[in-house]
Amino acid sequence: MKFEDKIIYQIYPKSFNDSNGDGIGDLQGIIEKIPYLEQLNIDMIWFNPFFISPQNDNGYDISDYYHIDSRFGTMADFEELVSKLKAIGIEVMLDMVFNHTSTEHEWFQKALNGDPKYLDYYYVRDPKPDGSPPTNWRSKFGGSAWEPFGETGKYYLHLYDPTQADLDWHNPAVRNEMSKIVNFWRGKGVKGFRFDVINVIGKDSHLIDAPVDSDGKFLYTDKKIVHQYLRELNQTSFGQDPDAVTVGEMSSTSIENCIEYTLAERNELSMVFTFHHLKVDYKHGNKWSTTPFNFMNLKNILNDWQLGMTSGHGWNALFWNNHDQPRALNRFGDPVHYREKSAEMLATTIHLLRGTPFIYMGEEIGMSNPQYKKLSDYNDIETKNAYAELLENGNSPAEALTIIQAKSRDNSRTPMQWNQSEYAGFSTQTPWLMPTNQAIVNVENELVNGEIFNYYQKLIKLRKSHPIISVGDYLPLLMNNTHVFAYQRTLNNQRLIVLNNFYGTKTTIDLPEFDGISSVIITNYSTDVPLTSLMTLEPYQSIAFLIE
Numbered sequence: 001m002k003f004e005d006k007i008i009y010q011i012y013p014k015s016f017n018d019s020n021g022d023g024i025g026d027l028q029g030i031i032e033k034i035p036y037l038e039q040l041n042i043d044m045i046w047f048n049p050f051f052i053s054p055q056n057d058n059g060y061d062i063s064d065y066y067h068i069d070s071r072f073g074t075m076a077d078f079e080e081l082v083s084k085l086k087a088i089g090i091e092v093m094l095d096m097v098f099n100h101t102s103t104e105h106e107w108f109q110k111a112l113n114g115d116p117k118y119l120d121y122y123y124v125r126d127p128k129p130d131g132s133p134p135t136n137w138r139s140k141f142g143g144s145a146w147e148p149f150g151e152t153g154k155y156y157l158h159l160y161d162p163t164q165a166d167l168d169w170h171n172p173a174v175r176n177e178m179s180k181i182v183n184f185w186r187g188k189g190v191k192g193f194r195f196d197v198i199n200v201i202g203k204d205s206h207l208i209d210a211p212v213d214s215d216g217k218f219l220y221t222d223k224k225i226v227h228q229y230l231r232e233l234n235q236t237s238f239g240q241d242p243d244a245v246t247v248g249e250m251s252s253t254s255i256e257n258c259i260e261y262t263l264a265e266r267n268e269l270s271m272v273f274t275f276h277h278l279k280v281d282y283k284h285g286n287k288w289s290t291t292p293f294n295f296m297n298l299k300n301i302l303n304d305w306q307l308g309m310t311s312g313h314g315w316n317a318l319f320w321n322n323h324d325q326p327r328a329l330n331r332f333g334d335p336v337h338y339r340e341k342s343a344e345m346l347a348t349t350i351h352l353l354r355g356t357p358f359i360y361m362g363e364e365i366g367m368s369n370p371q372y373k374k375l376s377d378y379n380d381i382e383t384k385n386a387y388a389e390l391l392e393n394g395n396s397p398a399e400a401l402t403i404i405q406a407k408s409r410d411n412s413r414t415p416m417q418w419n420q421s422e423y424a425g426f427s428t429q430t431p432w433l434m435p436t437n438q439a440i441v442n443v444e445n446e447l448v449n450g451e452i453f454n455y456y457q458k459l460i461k462l463r464k465s466h467p468i469i470s471v472g473d474y475l476p477l478l479m480n481n482t483h484v485f486a487y488q489r490t491l492n493n494q495r496l497i498v499l500n501n502f503y504g505t506k507t508t509i510d511l512p513e514f515d516g517i518s519s520v521i522i523t524n525y526s527t528d529v530p531l532t533s534l535m536t537l538e539p540y541q542s543i544a545f546l547i548e
């Protein structure tokens, strides 16, 4: 499958639709909503993991890669879902969490029981001579990255939660297991694979301390060998299917590496998720802080990645939202005064760039953060650890709450809001996370009175009908402007000029003269205006001109 003109929709199964009234979304619930998905004209759906898991990290701690967790349904439900989606031209993308397994996985359990075969599946190491963990590495979820390995006196590595043990990819048997898993799901008709934090699988065999002034990420991120592992996985599994689409989630990566991960002739991956543009509201690089987003940084990062990936022939996944990110509408838009206009402006910015757009469920109806009032409203392990650390570091409970309200991953994990009822039409029982503003934001209302869903439909149609959007080159425009993110796309004699006002005030811009006849192909305001050298954009206005 070509992926340049495709649109991928992300579903967090736990929160999409609950068909059996247990407060948790499930596969039958997704099947019920296929007619809704069909209206968007998307090509593929990425599902977050629904494999067997103790759910300490909501399914990113897998204890059995070959079965559906009964909370979500059965293999028969999955097969029904795949075939019903295929019937309307939508393919399935599954989430392959291959950096680590749950400590409940039988491989880890066998290793714990001393089975030498499975000991070699993980990073099990002796402590330092003083008895402390083998290295000073920190877990990305807080605390040491090492946990005692049962009663053995050794430690095992976990870059994430202690219940997520890192696999040792140096071991060919581990790599073979990973291909087997991908091939099993290919056998079920799956065409897409998203590889979780795949650029941290290349840790050295001999692990060393991080320098005191460094977070040590360079010791395990984007190591050269990751490219080799990906080529091998490609060759032994998804690469055998010319229609496969793959996306690697890249933690703290670089443009150079992402070109290599996605250059077609290198046979690694189709595209990458990168996160630099979503760290522009981190104070001094610290996620657990609140500060307004830095617009010029955002522009520069998006521009650098567009230019870099274009010139290196790499390919980006384009996105604002996912299940780990607070809603972009709260971060870069205005959910109170300009909910619709700012949601549409953000969508335009991403959808007209070079890359493959991903839509995270609810974004197409303008869903926003829930603004929970107390810690117990949250579920996420990372959030709870961060809250405890914020208190340890001297923040008051109110300050810590303000920060997690802004940054918690649960912000995007709240149930999809189908209607304005108590549980937002998601479930008949108390959901695992509560919806909060379904009285205003819900599908039923959006489809009758709203404009965001309809605007997404237009953007999706445009990518499919205009090759300049899917395959055109990217060029920057107005890089010094402090309110507008503007760019050009070019293909043969055509140009597409895209203007996006990121603020809730009118702004006037001074554009270069463009030759040719221009027409507006999309705008989120009702009046079409001609392309002139001096232009005034309305609050959060987006407008795109095609010049022939």
Ligand SMILES: O=P(O)(O)OC[C@H]1O[C@H](O[C@H]2O[C@H](CO)[C@@H](O)[C@H](O)[C@H]2O)[C@H](O)[C@@H](O)[C@@H]1O
Pocket: 057, 060, 097, 160, 196, 197, 249, 250, 251, 252, 253, 275, 323, 324
């Ligand atoms: O923030 P980065 O270091 O650039 O990393 C990107 C994301 O990585 C992690 O996400 C994924 O892996 C986790 C462990 O399997 C899982 O909890 C998460 O849901 C996955 O998407 C990290 O948790 C995210 O916060 C980062 O955005």
